[in-house]
Amino acid sequence: MVIVMAASSRTGVESHSWSKWQIALVVGAPVAIGLGYWYLKNSGSHSDKEKCQSGGKKKGSQVVQSTNNGSARGAGDVNSKSHQNETVDARKGSFDQAQDYKKEGNKHFKDGKFSDAIKCYNAAIEACPKDKVYDLSTFYQNRAAAYEQLGDYESAKNDCTLALQLNPVYVKALHRRAKAYELTKDLKSCLEDVTAACLLDHFQNQASIAMADRVLRELGQQHAKDAMAKRGPVIPSKHFVRTYFSSFNNDPITSQPDEPNKNEPVVNGETEPKRGFLLAKEALLKQRYHEIIPACTEEINSENSKYKMEALLLRGTFYLLRGEHNLVYQDLEKIIENESVDVKIRVNALIKRASLHMQKDDPMKTIQDFDRAAELGPHLSDVYHHRGQVYLLMDKVDEALADFRKAVDISPDFPIAYVQKCYADYRYANTQRDSEASKKALESFEIAIAKFPKCAECFTLYAQVLIEQQEYQKSDDCYKKAIEVDPENATLHVHRGLLQLNWNGNVDKAITYIKKALEMDDKCEFAYETLGTIEVQRGNFLAGVELFDKAIQLVKTELEMSHLFSLKDAAKAQAVVIEKYKIPIPTND
Ligand SMILES: *[C@@H]1O[C@H](CO)[C@@H](O)[C@H](O)[C@H]1NC(C)=O
Ligand SMILES: *[C@@H]1O[C@H](CO)[C@@H](O)[C@H](O)[C@H]1NC(C)=O
Ligand SMILES: *[C@@H]1O[C@H](CO)[C@@H](O)[C@H](O)[C@H]1NC(C)=O
Ligand SMILES: *[C@@H]1O[C@H](CO)[C@@H](O)[C@H](O)[C@H]1NC(C)=O
Numbered sequence: 182m183v184i185v186m187a188a189s190s191r192t193g194v195e196s197h198s199w200s201k202w203q204i205a206l207v208v209g210a211p212v213a214i215g216l217g218y219w220y221l222k223n224s225g226s227h228s229d230k231e232k233c234q235s236g237g238k239k240k241g242s243q244v245v246q247s248t249n250n251g252s253a254r255g256a257g258d259v260n261s262k263s264h265q266n267e268t269v270d271a272r273k274g275s276f277d278q279a280q281d282y283k284k285e286g287n288k289h290f291k292d293g294k295f296s297d298a299i300k301c302y303n304a305a306i307e308a309c310p311k312d313k314v315y316d317l318s319t320f321y322q323n324r325a326a327a328y329e330q331l332g333d334y335e336s337a338k339n340d341c342t343l344a345l346q347l348n349p350v351y352v353k354a355l356h357r358r359a360k361a362y363e364l365t366k367d368l369k370s371c372l373e374d375v376t377a378a379c380l381l382d383h384f385q386n387q388a389s390i391a392m393a394d395r396v397l398r399e400l401g402q403q404h405a406k407d408a409m410a411k412r413g414p415v416i417p418s419k420h421f422v423r424t425y426f427s428s429f430n431n432d433p434i435t436s437q438p439d440e441p442n443k444n445e446p447v448v449n450g451e452t453e454p455k456r457g458f459l460l461a462k463e464a465l466l467k468q469r470y471h472e473i474i475p476a477c478t479e480e481i482n483s484e485n486s487k488y489k490m491e492a493l494l495l496r497g498t499f500y501l502l503r504g505e506h507n508l509v510y511q512d513l514e515k516i517i518e519n520e521s522v523d524v525k526i527r528v529n530a531l532i533k534r535a536s537l538h539m540q541k542d543d544p545m546k547t548i549q550d551f552d553r554a555a556e557l558g559p560h561l562s563d564v565y566h567h568r569g570q571v572y573l574l575m576d577k578v579d580e581a582l583a584d585f586r587k588a589v590d591i592s593p594d595f596p597i598a599y600v601q602k603c604y605a606d607y608r609y610a611n612t613q614r615d616s617e618a619s620k621k622a623l624e625s626f627e628i629a630i631a632k633f634p635k636c637a638e639c640f641t642l643y644a645q646v647l648i649e650q651q652e653y654q655k656s657d658d659c660y661k662k663a664i665e666v667d668p669e670n671a672t673l674h675v676h677r678g679l680l681q682l683n684w685n686g687n688v689d690k691a692i693t694y695i696k697k698a699l700e701m702d703d704k705c706e707f708a709y710e711t712l713g714t715i716e717v718q719r720g721n722f723l724a725g726v727e728l729f730d731k732a733i734q735l736v737k738t739e740l741e742m743s744h745l746f747s748l749k750d751a752a753k754a755q756a757v758v759i760e761k762y763k764i765p766i767p768t769n770d
Contacts, residue, residue, distance in 0.1 A: 188455045188526045191704035198561065202234040222660075246528075247556070258290065261715075262352070268594075271599070274594075275308045275309070276308075276309060276310055276313055276316070279304075279305040279306075279308035279310075279316065279320070279644070280305070281312075282301045282302070282304040282305035282308060282318055283301065283302065283305040283319070283323065285301045286299075286300075286305060286320075286323060286324075286327075287297045287323065288302030289301060290323070290326065290327055290330075292465055295328075295331050296327075296331070297326040298323075298324075298327045299324055299327045299328065299331075302321075302323050302324035302327065302741050303324070306320045306324070308319065314347040314348060315347070315348055316344070317347055318344040318347035318348040318351055319344070320355065321340045321341070321343040321344035321354075322340065322341065322344040322351065322353055322357065323535075324340045325337040325338075325339075325340035325341045325344065325354065325357050325358075325361075327356060328340060329357065329360070329618070331362065332365050332718060334361040334365050335361075335365075337357065337358070337361045338358055338361045338362065338365075339499040339618050341354045341355075341357050341358035341361065341693070342358065344346060345358070349762065350383045350465045350762065352378050352382050355374045355375070355377050355378040355381070356374070356375065356378045356386070356388070356389055358374050359371045359374035359375040359378060359389075359392060362374060363396060364394065364396070368396050368399060368403075369400070370402050371392075371396050372393070372396050372397065372400065372750060373754050373757055373758060374398060375393045376390045376393065376751070376754040376755055376758050377758045377761075379393055380755070380758055380759075380762075380764065381762075389700045392539075393650050393751075397449065397747040397750055397751055398743075398747060400746065400747070400750050401743040401744065401745075401746040401747035401750065402542075402743045403470060404742075404743070404746040404750075405739050405740075405743035405745075405746050406739065406743075407744040408733065408742060408746075409504070409506070409742065412504075414500075414503035414505050415503055415504045415735065415737055416470075416471075416503065417470075417502045417503065417737065418702065418704065419470065420469050420669045420670065420702075421502070422468070422470055423468070423504060424670075425502060427597075428567075428597060429529065429532075429563050429596075430562050430563055430566075430592050430598070431453045431525055431528070431529070431558075431561045431562065432529065432563075433491065433494065433523065433525040433526045433529050434462060434465065434491055434494065434495055435465070436465070443484035444478060448603070453523035455477060456480075456492055457476060457477075457480035457486070457488065457492065457592075458476065458477060458478050458480040458486075458488035458492040458495070459488070460472065460476040460479075461473045461477045461480065461492065461496075462491075462495070464476060465495070465693075470499070472497055473495060473496070473499050474499050474500075476492075477492040477493070477495050477496035477499075479498065480492035481493060481496070483650055483762045485525040488566075490515075490516055490523070490526050491526065493512045493513075493514070493515055494513075494516055494526055494529060494530055495518055496512050496515075497509050497511075497512030497530065497533065498533060499515045499664075500512065501533055501536075501537060502737070504737050504738070506537060506540075506541075506739075509533070509534070509537055510534070510537070513530045513531075513533060513534045514534075516530040517530050517531055517534065517626060518701055520761055524557055524558050524561075524680045525558065525561065527554075527557055527562070528554045528557050528558035528561050528564060529618070531550045531551070531553055531554035531557070532550075532551070532554055532564060532567050532736070533549075534550050535549075535550035535551045535554070535567070535571070536545045536567070536571075538550060538576070539571055539740075540738040540740050541739060541740070541741055542739075542740055544571075544575060547571055548568075548571075551564065551567070551571065554566070554568075555715065560591065561591070562587070562588040562589075562591035562592040562595060564587075564592070564597040565584040565585065565587040565588035565598075566584065566585060566597065566601060566741075568584050569581045569582075569584030569585040569588065569598075569601060569602075569605065570601065573604075573605060573608070575741070577611050578608050578609050580604065581604040581605045581608075582602070582606065582608075582609050583604035585598060585601050585605045586602060588601075588602070589602050592651045596629070596632075596633035596635075596636035596638065597636065597638050598637060599628070599629055599632070599633065599639075600633070600636065600638055600639040600642050600643075601631045601638075601642070603622060603625045603626050603629050603642070603643075604642045604646065605624035606618070606621070606622040606625060607619060607623065607626075607646055609622075610622050622646075623646065626639070626643040626646065629643070630643065630662075634666075636666070637663045637666045637670065637673070638647050640659045640660070640662045640663035640666065641659070641660070641663045641676065643659050644656045644657075644659035644660050644663065644676070644680070647659060648680060648683055653680065653684040653685075656680055657680055657684075658679065660673060660676055660677045660680065661677075668699070670740060671699070671701040671702035671705040671708065672696040672698065672705060672707045672708070673698075674695065674697045674698035674701070674708075675694070675695050675698045675705065675707050675708045675711050676693035677694045678690070678692065678693070678694030678698075678711065679691065681694065681717075688715060688719075691715070692712070692715065695708050695711055695712055696708075701711035704735050705735075706731070706734075706735035706736050707732075707733040709728045709729070709731040709732035709735070710728070710729065710732040710745060710748070711737075712728050713725040713727075713728030713729045713732065713748065713749075713752070714748070716728060717748075717751075717752050717755075722752045722753070722756035722759070723752075723756050724757050725748075725749075725752040726749055726752050726753050726756065729745050729749035729752065730749065732745050733745045733746065733749065739756075
């Protein structure tokens, strides 16, 4: 079940609020059950009661213990005023005394007197017999809490470490040290501690889960940013480029009539080879994609260029497809800020820049560019169906629906907009809990399929909705049809594998489908990601890490990459924690 959420979030039309790393954490959860057993067996008589009863009295700044019968007892404590010899009782005496110091400390803590609390905990630690390890670890942990309150995170960390040396499965100390690591920006150490805390208390503590969420996100973003800056261009497959261009109904380059080389002289009965933009355009149509950027550059650098803006747009688009984001901005900006450029070209450039902002997780700029595009070209359906998809991603179903309606009104024969409107109708009906409207939306998918039997997207979106309806057989039939229509699309096989998991939990069959995707396209990053998630679920964390790494090499956007790094970091941290705490991994089979 959880895996499918990861998968569907990839399609860009799913509105679950689950982020991908959560899936990795949650699929790791069964491990915690095994751990619970281990913990019970090993934790012995550990008691962690930290009730604060005012068991002590304060004299000046000196803390004095008191016992039940009122007489002072204790040994080896600087504050002790007693003169007691070493009897059998002495050990117990100093232990009771330590407890009293702690209680006194807790009282100060409650009153917000943290420095005083620290003094009490100092005394408790000194008084406590060294073999009372669980109690000692509690005292250190309490002192850490007081240091934390004073903003002394280094001391807090040290005390947590001391507490954990005495009691390695002390969840409170792990959580507190994680907090200190987070505040001092040591996110890697933080992640390890908070993962241990989550696993040890079976994902019961919302604060730990929220911290893991924050840290994984931040680490993922950092790693993705670094990796994107370092890596070279990623060459997309021909199939990917084709699909990308087909998602535009008003593409100013492919929809432009092909112009013959009017002014080129004819040599030996053959036309002079094309150059510049005209060559780039031919290369686009004939799928010789590697020729495009150099040909556009030639056009852009030539004087009296007739197609400068077209060349900038096409080059910018290929930079976008190759993940070279800074270059994209440069090219598109020249178009967007030039008011004499053809509206279709400017609108297309704005849509592409908006999608880049979206990839960079900047929804405000995304919507700004879309709104500007809608103002410039209100008659162009591309604006609406692309903005509608973004609204769906942002869970703004009303806005999405309004946009898809406009897109379909303008271009009723553009299949992708049509079926996306069906999908938005379905989502909207769900948010309204309107079963009548939901039924109607489902019927509209059938109409879409009948109307556009060559559109794979019609089948795949319907297939997804059918999974939600638990109509698994029908969903599988849709995927089969989609594969017929779009036989080169490897991700369709991954989706079919995910359907198997949903349908009957058939992991082996799912893996068979996913491997088929990899046979077709060994750069299918969605296949690696999904396999990685399955491995994590089966407790094979390191195998998962390896697969996520493969996917990271292949993704095109920083946002996807940052999700993948989060998955990888989560899996890695779990592997480390499980090894460190010798947590037995239960077999799921
Ligand atoms: C109080 O403590 C003293 C010193 O350990 C002990 O001798 C005495 O019996 C205790 N009295 C009571 C009432 O427990
Ligand atoms: C300690 O006290 C006990 C009785 O409480 C006594 O018998 C013993 O001699 C004392 N030992 C010392 C070293 O004072
Ligand atoms: C393949 O199919 C999926 C699912 O419908 C779709 O999102 C994607 O755009 C298609 N094309 C490519 C190149 O992945
Ligand atoms: C703006 O666009 C026009 C029309 O395409 C073009 O002739 C002109 O050179 C462009 N200006 C700049 C500064 O690029």
